[in-house]
Amino acid sequence: MSEDEKLLKEAKKMAWEDRLAHKNWKVRNDANIDIAAVCDGIMDPKDSRLKEFGPLFKKAVADSNAPCQEKALDALIAYLRAADTDAARYSKEICDSIVAKCMTGRPKTLEKSQAVFLLWVELEASDAFLDAMEKAVKAKLAKAVVPAVDAMYQAVSQFGTKVVPAKRIIKMLPDLFDHNDANVRACAKGLTIELCRWIGKDAVKNLLFDKMRDTMKKELEAEVNNVVSGAKPTRKIRSEQALECEETAVASVASAGPADEAAALGSSDIDEYDLVDPVDILTPLGKSSFWDGVKATKWSERRDTVAELTKLASVKKIANGDFSEVSRILKKLVTDVNIAVAVEAVQAIGNLATGLRKDFTSGSKLLLPVLLDKLKEKKQVMVDSLTTTLNAMHKGGCILLIDVIEDVKLATKNKVPLVRSSCLTWVATCIETSNKPTVLKLHKEYIPMLMECLNDSSPEVRDAAFLALAAFAKIVGMKVLERPLEKLDEVRKKKLVELCGVESSAPATAPPAFSRSQAVGNGSSVGNGAAKPASAASLLTGKRPLSATPKKISAGGSSKPGGASKSGGAKKSDGSSTSAKPQAEAPEDVEPGEMSLEDIETRLGPLFESEVITNLKSANWKERLEAITSLRDTVEGLKTLDQYAELLIRLLCILPGWNEKNIQVQQKSIEAVILIATNATRFSKKCVVLCLTGVVEKVGDIKTRIQATKCLTTFCEAVGPKFVFERLFKIMKDHKNPKVLSEGLSWMVTALDDFGIGHVPLKELINFCKETGLGSSAAAVRTATIKLFGVLHKFVGPDLKGFLTDVKPQLQTMIDAEIEKNPYEGPASAPKRAIRAVDVGAPSGGTDGLPREDISGKLTPALFKSMGSPDWKLRQEALESLNGIIEEAHKRIQPTGTGELFMSLKARLNDSNKNLVMMTLATLGTIATAMGPVVEKHSKGILTDALKCLGDNKKVVREAVVKMLDSWVLLLHLDKMLPYIIPALAEAKICAEGRKDLFEWVARNIAKQGDQPVLLQLVKPISMGLQDKFVEMRKSAEACLLELIRVFDIEPVMKASKSIQGSALAALQTVFDHQRSSSASEDSFTMSKSPVAGSKVSTSEVRASSRNPSTIGRGAAARQSGSKHTKTSAALAAEAYESQMQGQALFNLKDSHKNDRERLNSRKYKFEDAARREQPHDIEVDVVKFFREDLQKKLLSPDFKKQIEGLDMLQRAIPTQTKEIIEILDVIFRWMSIRFAESNTTCLLKVFDFLFALVEGLKGEAYIFSEFEANILFPCLVEKSGHNIEKVREKVRELIRLLCSIYPAPKVFGFMTDGLKSKNNRTRIECVENIEFMIEQCGIEIVGPTKALQSIAALTVERDGDIRKASLASLATAYKILGDDIWKYVGKISGAQKAAMDEKFKWTAREMEKRREGKPGGARAEEARVLEARADEGRASAKRSAVDTSSGSSNGHSDAGIEGLHGNLRQSSPLDWNEALDIINNATSSEQVVDGLKLVCHELAKAAGDPDSGALDELANDADLLVTTLFVKVTTTFNLGLAGASSRSCKYVLNTLMQTFQIKKLARAVKEGTLHNLITELLVWLLDERVLLMDDGSQLLKAMNVLMLKILENADRTSAFVVLIYLLRPMGSSKFAGRQQGTTVVRNQKFLDLVVKCLIKLTKVLGSTLLEVDLDRILQSIHEYFEELGMAEIRKRAGADDKPLRMVKTLLHELVKLRGSAIKGHLSLVPIDLEPQPIILAYIDLNLQTLGTVGQTHWSATNNGGSSPSNHSAEAQLKQELAAVFKKIGDKQTCTIGLYELYRITQLYPQVDIFSQLQNASEAFRTYISDGIAQMERNAAAGRTFGSIPIATPPPVSSTAQHTKSLTSSFQQRGRGQGVGMDSGSYHEDNNSNIAYADAKPTEYTEALPLKSSAGHNVMTSAQGSGDWKPNNLATGGTLDAIRERMKSIQAGAAGATVTHSTNYSLNGSIPLARTSSSGEMGEDKALSGLQARMERLKAGGVMEY
Helix, strand or coil: CCHHHHHHHHHCCCCHHHHHCCCCHHHHHHHHHHHHHHHHHCCCCCCHHHHHHHHHHHHHCCCCCHHHHHHHHHHHHHHHHHCCHHHHHHHHHHHHHHHHHCCCCCHHHHHHHHHHHHHHHHCCCHHHHHHHHHHHCCCCCHHHHHHHHHHHHHHHHHHCCCCCCHHHHHHHHHHHHCCCCHHHHHHHHHHHHHHHHHHCHHHHHHHHHHHCCHHHHHHHHHHHCCCCCCCCCCCCCHHHHHHHHHHHCCCHHHHHHHHHHHHHHHHCCCCHHHCCCCECCHHHHHHCCHHHHCCCCCHHHHHHHHHHHHHHCCCCCECCCCCHHHHHHHHHHHCCCCHHHHHHHHHHHHHHHHHHHHHHHHHHHHHHHHHHHHHHCCCHHHHHHHHHHHHHHHHCCCCCCCCCHHHHHHHHCCCCHHHHHHHHHHHHHHHHCCCHHHHHHHHHHHHHHHHHHCCCCCHHHHHHHHHHHHHHHHHHCHHHHHHHHHCCCHHHHHHHHHHHHHHHHCCCCCCCCCCCCCCCCCCCCCCCCCCCCCCHHHHHHCCCCCCCCCHHHHCCCCCCCCCCCCCCCCCCCCCCCCCCCCCCCCCCCCCCCCCCHHHHHHHCCCCCCHHHHHHHCCCCHHHHHHHHHHHHHHHHHCCCCHHHHHHHHHHHHHHHHCCCCCHHHHHHHHHHHHHHHHHCCCCCHHHHHHHHHHHHHHHCCCCCHHHHHHHHHHHHHHHCHHHHHHHHHHHHHCCCCHHHHHHHHHHHHHHHHHHCCCCCCHHHHHHHHHHHHCCCCCHHHHHHHHHHHHHHHHHHHHHHHHHCCCCCHHHHHHHHHHHHHCCCCCCCCCCCCCCCCCCCCCCCCCCCCCCCECCCCCCCHHHHHHHCCCCHHHHHHHHHHHHHHHHHCCCCECCCCCHHHHHHHHHHCCCCCHHHHHHHHHHHHHHHHHHHHHHHHHHHHHHHHHHHHHHCCCHHHHHHHHHHHHHHHHHHHHHHHHHHHHHHHHCCCCCHHHHHHHHHHHHHHHHHHCCCHHHHHHHHHHHHHCCCCCHHHHHHHHHHHHHHHHHHCHHHHHHHCCCCCCHHHHHHHHHHHHHHHHHHHHHHHHHHHCCCCCCCCCHHHHHHHHHCHHHCCHHHHHHHHCCCCCHHHHHHHHHHHHHHHHCCCCECCCCCCHHHHHHHCCCCCCHHHHHCCHHHHHHHHHHHHHECHHHHHHHHCCCHHHHHHHHHHHHHHCCCCHHHHHHCHHHHHHHHHHHHHCCCHHHHHHHHHHHHHHHHHHHHCCCCCCHHHHHHHHHHHHHHCCCCCHHHHHHHHHHHHHHCCCCCHHHHHHHHHHHCCCCCHHHHHHHHHHHHHHHHHHCHHHHCCCCHHHHHHHHHHCCCHHHHHHHHHHHHHHHHHHHHHHHHHHCCCCHHHHHHHHHHHHHHHHHHHHCCCCCCCHHHHHHHHHHHHHHHHHHHHHHHCHHHHHHHHHCCCCCCCCCCCCCCCCCCCCCCHHHHHHHHHHCCCHHHHHHHHHHHHHHHHHHHHCHHHCHHHHHHHCHHHHHHHHHHHHHHHHHHHHCCCCCHHHHHHHHHHHHHHHCHHHHHHCCHHHHHHHHHHHHHHHHCHHHHHCCCHHHHHHHHHHHHHHHHHHCCHHHHHHHHHHHCCCCCCCCCCCCCCCCCCCCHHHHHHHHHHHHHHHHHCCCCCHHHCCHHHHHHHHHHHHHHHHHHHHHHHHHCCCHHHHHHHHHHHHHHHHHHHHHHHHCCCCCCCCCCCCHHHHHHHHHHHHCCCCCHHHHHHCCCCCCCHHHHHHHHHHHHHHHHHHHHHHCCCCHHHHHHHHHHHHHHCCCCCCHHHHCCCCHHHHHHHHHHHHHHHHHHHCCCCHHHCCCCCCCCHHHHHHHHHHHHHHHHHHCCCCCCCCCHHHCCECCCCCCEECECCHHHCCCCCCCECCCCCECCEEECCHHHCCCCECCCCCCCHHHHHHHHHHHHHHHCCCCEEEEEECCCCCCCEEEECCCCCECCHHHCCHHHHHHHHHHCCCCCCC
16 A cells, blocks of 8 residues: 555545645545535535535635645535535635636636536525626736636526626626726627627616727627627526426426416516616706796796706606605696696606606606596697606506506596596506516406496497407406406407407517507517527627627617617607607617618609709709709798608708718708708607718818808707717717817807707716817817817816816816806706707716716725724724725715615714714715715715714814714705704703704704795704703804794794793793894884885885895895795805805905005094994995905894804905905904994904904014004903903903014003003903003013003002002002102002002012012112112223223224214213113113113223223123123113114114124123023014114114124124024924014024024034034033934924924034044033933934944054054043043042943943053052952942942052053053043133033923013022022933032032022023023033043032933
């Protein structure tokens, strides 16, 4: 026994699953063979083994071994043959596996795979089969697609389309037609041909051809035309097989009938009705004038209105809806006195019955009695219409004879015989077209009635009864008539038998006499016994069965299969007789057959003389011209032209023909065609087809163009533009003459203007224009196409652009320009020309005709499954995918297949993830917009669930619901949504906020709905809302009620409330009473303003006009017209009006002269002016003049809601139209003054919101209020600041303080002072508090010459306690600054006032003492004392140098724009430096400031002229104080300059600063904090555009620019770098959200740009100034900048090319480039040991690598003799570090620190040999070092931190000094000069050399506000003693607790006493920044290495960081 046999034998013992999963393929193969054998032996489909095998095949068919895979398929086939339909549960997974693994296999594998698929279909798993095929046809390989298409072909061919749904296959075909592989396309064609055999070629053409390319369409059309329909299935599914087995047991006689019926059923065609999508006609009907037109008094208007309904209902399938009202109206119109109206109504009923079918059952039952009664009409047009309509109602299943027996009985007893006979004839027709089971149910009811009618006196009735009885006999046989026949006499019996015999011998499909208008034609079918080909492509080889009839005959329609529903039996009749049209439902034969010239001459012989025909054949053009003229005259004289029309057209096409060379003859020939088409009542489409090709050719000829285009227009009138356009597309598409194309497109433009778009195939037209027109190489063709798109836009609107997204950009631009010339007018405009024949193929895309896409194929089960997934991310992705599908469809979708979609979305409305709920709501709004009004039928369930979301506590969810409702209400209108909204308004589960929002939404939409009575149902829920506990709910309900009253008037609303009782009625009554009183007052006010005396306008009209100004004068006109506009027309008018308004500018500034208005209204505006009666009228005139019409109406409306809407429009315009708003700002403010005078709080709050937005907009424009504008606004704000509602007061308070940024603060202060005179106590309190705030922020200088403090002091004795409290608080704030000097400002006061103020001041002093803020006025007094002492000291030196004054003057620096500095000095007693500062600080006027500045300039000039005198050293000590004083004066003087003061003081301040910074010694003495304030302030003023408005503004800007350059040049460069880098930080204290009062807000980006420019200036010279800067401080600033940004923000900014970040990186790169790897030695202030590492380290390493300098690895190259210069630099650096460490180890105070640092060096750089550097050291020192490192290593191993390390034993004293000295000298000798030496004299201590941060980050400072000097500016405070300094928040990145006490002693012993300067500076309300510097801090840290500098700072009291 071989190994394989043993293996197989052992494997047979294993389970089936294990055998199929075995690793040996032979085992798997054997298992498949065994399974097949077992399945072949199973006879019972319920065998348990089959259940075991089912799950195994999924993996088996996916076997990687081809033979195993084939055997697995064999086993699967055996399994499927043995199993029953229960096996279908495994179908999906097995089919998917076959598609994935078997479709590209060997031919046998493919064949077996297809067999498996067919077995699955047999097991009724066709859905799983088609799901798998959908995946298969999307395969990338063509060889995998072809078998899938063949499998579908075989399934359809064998089982038919009832088993394999054709609809799903049709959706796959368009993609297959566009496949790259020819085999796939061929298979797709074969599959299409097979579908034509089952469902008819017309249905396939209608569903597929629009989605195919023209070349493919042409090829397929030739194949389809030869197809014979009527195929029968050759294979049955299992259930049918079981049924067939049961039937075999029944007798053959009994089974014959049903078998035939089953065969007939199986062979019947699928109705195209089931394959097309329904069209909603109710929505366009509602938007049309139908509802008004049917009530018109003129019959022509009624007829045209009904014709519009007929046209809308002429589609193949109508969407279901509520047609009850339409049916009632049609019932009335059928009985109209005018026959034309009645005929049109009957035709409309027929179209509705054809399109709705069973959905029109209720309407049909309502209309049938009237239609039967109308059979009494004798006019043939009415008879034809009734015949068609009644047949359509029965054929469509609208009515069944069994259900209308009573109506038929009533009609058979009608007194008019014609009614009785016609009714019975119709019954006979219905019986003929019914099946046998239905007829069997009828005979018991109808045969007795028919027998009775045989005795009727009218022979027509008796004949009709005989026909009906014969019909019964034909269907069910004579047996049912045996008994009735017994009662008949022999004559009648014989007649009936004869009729039955005739009928039985006639074809089964022959219609009775009455069904002349009904289509029959079931096409004959050929036998299908032959074997079907296995491949779909094989159908194209020519071996398929062909039709027996020739192609030209089959195209004629008589042999066309089955029921061409293209025309439909319910189409509008053209008035022809029944004999002329035997088959109304069959499509019209449009393809002309062949007819010889002899036949034509023979038939036309009676009309013309023989000479006419002969002359037409003549070669002489004159004879031909005479003949064509004679023919034309003959035609014109004919009365009945219809029977000769086609013959005449055929004659003209041959003689003279379209190739006629003579222009006159050709023109006459075309005119003759026009005459025939015009005069013929029935001009067939065949005639058009005969002429069209020739006429199109003549359109391109300029000589015949006029006649040819007129001919085309005439054709459109005769047969409809749809047919003409479609034929033109085919002709012009392949035409090579561009002239024909361009002129044809130009004619289409004219045709659209003439006929509109109602009967034009828009989808085909757009595709034709895109593919042929825009794709043409001829410019004229493209131009004509673009004009055609422009005209299309006029009808269909902006949605057209969604179909042009794939057009080239250049063409798109031209199309947009053309579209602008043709604005949207709407599709409802009346056509200029009428169409005599209904265009049967009117497009069904929507009211605008644009096509909608069917997305049902994209709504896959996978999508719905993901939408219901437990994973919220999958649900979110599903919703996003759904939105993407809608976007791809251009937001125009069909409702087909969306039922499941709405159910899935309904579930998502209850999602636990609120974001998904909001997303779902947004999606529902999008779907409604995309689907259009047809969404109504899906809204019932979804709206209820959506409204429940209003109960959510989150406001964003409720807002999403409201937004969704806004989208739906545009389509459904409010009245149709009320059934869902009213329960929601009363739903207790919805929170009060939600119901409030819903009330507000309803109130907004009531007016849009119009006065529909259904809206009055809202009164009941409103009454419940008025009783709610929630205040806002009551307000919203009241607003909703008022809106109802506004729309309906008060009387109808009161009537609607009659059913309400109790408290609810009382709540309503309160509103009614209030509204009555207000209406009465409005009536009287309106009547008093009426300009027309004796006007007869009614009170209700006056009231309506007062509610809406736009309706003034319309009431009388409305009464005269006698009819109101309907809801739909009103909505359309509103939309058109809104669209028109949107196209106009919001503001009309053409005649705006702001300066003239200010000059004419120069008086100061008062708040009381707003209440004057003439004031509103004046403002109304200006509003009408300068604002758009819709904005006027809103702003001038008495309704506050309209006013709010107007403010919303203005607010939205601020970002884009700020300049226009500025031009009419005074008008807006005057309008606001009226709103301020009113008492509506909601409107008032909206005004404030608008003002906040306006201020932000004005800041962007750097605009300052004019005096006139401020005089309007501020009095109103001041008055409303005392509003009784706290929220309003807060808004006003915030707004006034914000307005100071665009209007000078001193002037605002003046308005606050005026407000103290108000009679309103609250107003006065607010003004006092605002004055207190402004004094606190701007200093006491803002009081100026005003008597504000006197007025406030007068309020201290008011009765109101709040006023007294506020005034005393304000005076206390001034007292803090002024001290006892405040008594000079308050004037004369009474004793009581003085006592109250004195008590308050004492309390203030105590509080200041508690908070250690000093004494009141202390800062001011202290400053005065210091300045006075300095003045006394300087007077003596001034006297000694008096003789040198003139020489000092000559050395001074002066500016050309500023007057001489010394001309006004008092020479008798020259003042010194100190007195000058005293004058500047205590000055109360600008002149005093200028005097003080002159003295300072004098002192500076004198000191600069004698640099050796020591005066500069003295001045340097006070340089920081001087710059601080001048910095404050910059702000003060510039603010005064903006307020209108002279700019002289500004010039002097800048000149003094210039002179200060020209002296380098003084510039270097300025501290960092002061420099920060000065640079910031100068940059801010440089950005302030208002400076240019000052006197000599340009000179001031130039001076500030020069000053900034001097500061950068001469100030301490380290401080400059640190300050500028700090200003770049995003959250630092220097970032400005706003300026001080009186200045504009700094735009952050411009500010940053200036800072970057300054840094560029410093960085450019960094190479020459490197030794002047402290690199450690700069690197610390860069580190803080990086850390504050964070890595994420850095990456974000780097992607956006952020300038500040790029500048900092550039600076760091420059430093690395200059210092190389030695830059790492300057990281002493950076905590390099933090985790994660600081960002700056990564950038340093990156720069080192970029510059080619290796970083840390160079430490190991110390012994490499061939090292590069960079290596030597690193080596020298290391040696310096070690020297510094050894020096610390040698010092007993720092030995522990030194040992720790040495241990760290050994850990960081293990390659370095420490002891090789100690060759000259003693053995004891070397031992000490070794032991110390070992001890540090043990501490680290024990987990001790540096703070817990015990202090090490000092080194041996004997060797310390010698060792240190030798090491230092040794290292200095070995160095190459790259490092910095260790000489102790290389640095010096300087108190002012450096300013260290007290805190880790500037944003962490907690000081509140800086102290103010007497002048209101910041002053410096100092405290002596080393114990005064204590850091608030030290960074302890490595500084540890164990050595802190020791460090304190080091600090104390470093330099004796430590003087700490605490500088608090704050700029413009930003967070104050504290800086410290100590005398122990080193100034030249750049001379030390990194570790040395760190230790030295620690010794000096700095921060130790690791």
